[in-house]
Amino acid sequence: MKAFLLACVCAVVVALVAVPGLNSVQEPVSVAFSSPSGVRL
Amino acid sequence: MVSFARYLRFVTGAAAFFLVIALSVPVAAQQPSQVNPTASSVTEQKLLKELDRIQGRVSIPDKRSGVLEQPAGRDWRYFHSVTLRWIGGIAILGMLALLVIFYLMRGMVRIEGGRSGRTIVRFSGFERFVHWMTATCFIILAISGLNITFGRPLLLPLIGFEAFSAWSQWAKYAHNYLSFPFTIGVVLIFLMWIAGNIPNKVDVEWLKEGGGIVGHKHPPAHRFNAGQKAVYWIVVLGGGAVAITGYQLMFPFYVTGIEGMQLAQIVHAVVGALFVAVMLAHIYIGTIGMEGAFEAMGEGTVDLNWAKEHHSLWLEEEENARRGVNQAHHRPSSTPAE
Numbered sequence: 436m437k438a439f440l441l442a443c444v445c446a447v448v449v450a451l452v453a454v455p456g457l458n459s460v461q462e463p464v465s466v467a468f469s470s471p472s473g474v475r476l
Numbered sequence: 477m478v479s480f481a482r483y484l485r486f487v488t489g490a491a492a493f494f495l496v497i498a499l500s501v502p503v504a505a506q507q508p509s510q511v512n513p514t515a516s517s518v519t520e521q522k523l524l525k526e527l528d529r530i531q532g533r534v535s536i537p538d539k540r541s542g543v544l545e546q547p548a549g550r551d552w553r554y555f556h557s558v559t560l561r562w563i564g565g566i567a568i569l570g571m572l573a574l575l576v577i578f579y580l581m582r583g584m585v586r587i588e589g590g591r592s593g594r595t596i597v598r599f600s601g602f603e604r605f606v607h608w609m610t611a612t613c614f615i616i617l618a619i620s621g622l623n624i625t626f627g628r629p630l631l632l633p634l635i636g637f638e639a640f641s642a643w644s645q646w647a648k649y650a651h652n653y654l655s656f657p658f659t660i661g662v663v664l665i666f667l668m669w670i671a672g673n674i675p676n677k678v679d680v681e682w683l684k685e686g687g688g689i690v691g692h693k694h695p696p697a698h699r700f701n702a703g704q705k706a707v708y709w710i711v712v713l714g715g716g717a718v719a720i721t722g723y724q725l726m727f728p729f730y731v732t733g734i735e736g737m738q739l740a741q742i743v744h745a746v747v748g749a750l751f752v753a754v755m756l757a758h759i760y761i762g763t764i765g766m767e768g769a770f771e772a773m774g775e776g777t778v779d780l781n782w783a784k785e786h787h788s789l790w791l792e793e794e795e796n797a798r799r800g801v802n803q804a805h806h807r808p809s810s811t812p813a814e
Contacts, residue, residue, distance in 0.1 A: 437601070438776070439604070442605050443609075443612055446612055449656050449657040450650075450654050454653055457653065461727060467728040467729060
């Protein structure tokens with residue numbers, strides 16, 4: 436039970452640490468899937 | 477004289493006619509058989525049929541914007557909105573049906589010798605921590621992933637647009653962010669248990685005997701039997717595949733173009749759906765399918781009789797190791813001088 440709870444807490448902590456990192460690298464859909472002239476296909 | 481002039485006019489006219497025909501034939505023969513994409517009269521459908529895509533030249537740095545239509549996208553759309561639903565539905569519902577039938581026929585695999593009351597450590601605290609971190613992330617990733625494939629036809633009619641939209645947005649966040657602890661878990665599982673999961677001759681015998689699950693025999697097994705080794709490799713290879721393809725989708729155009737991303741999505745979705753089906757079987761055998769199995773990951777210990785029946789070679793190794801340690805403790809550290 437202790438291992439399970441610790442695992443859940445650790446998963447949440449790693450996910451929260453990933454939030455700012457991912458947000459700084461990942462582009463919004465409107466940017467990632469478009470080019471200066473239109474949509475990327 | 478008049479008739480001669482009429483005759484001359486007829487001959488001249490005929491010659492002119494044949495000359496026009498003769499000159500026009502080579503021109504017709506030189507007509508290209510392919511579609512001229514720059515012709516103003518060419519239809520879009522004809523272009524697609526001939527060229528597989530409508531693409532032109534652009535002067536801006538992003539050359540991808542020159543692609544106007546890519547019919548492979550239509551194939552991909554058909555795949556993820558029709559074919560994938562069939563593959564996922566058959567795999568997951570088929571596995572659930574098989575497990576229900578198996579449970580009704582075989583019931584829970586009991587410890588035949590009964591509980592001995594003595595236990596042995598099966599998994600350390602760190603091993604259980606890694607297992608549960610990967611497992612809890614997997615469950616959330618599976619539910620949020622299945623929502624992408626099945627949410628629209630199954631959930632949307634039940635909860636409505638607003639609730640489905642909000643739920644899907646949060647499910648997508650969870651899917652993205654929990655992919656990191658899941659990937660860490662898969663890597664740790666690979667490193668932690670690789671030594672015990674190399675296939676060997678014992679596995680062949682175990683499989684021939686039906687693993688003690690189909691029949692009532694208890695074939696010998698080391699720490700991990702052939703079934704557990706199969707699950708291990710599915711987790712490592714399947715988990716690796718969904719992680720790589722998932723990150724490819726999370727960062728569009730970083731690694732591949734749109735066709736590579738469509739392929740990544742197909743691999744991600746198919747492996748993910750099969751992964752869910754396999755994990756259902758893993759969860760079944762670890763809970764209601766086998767008496768005493770859950771304790772291994774729940775408390776870290778198993779009953780000695782459970783270990784004797786399902787992992788007899790591992791139990792022998794553990795007991796020999798313990799005996800060796802005890803003998804070393806009882807042995808005098810130095811022999812008296814004669």
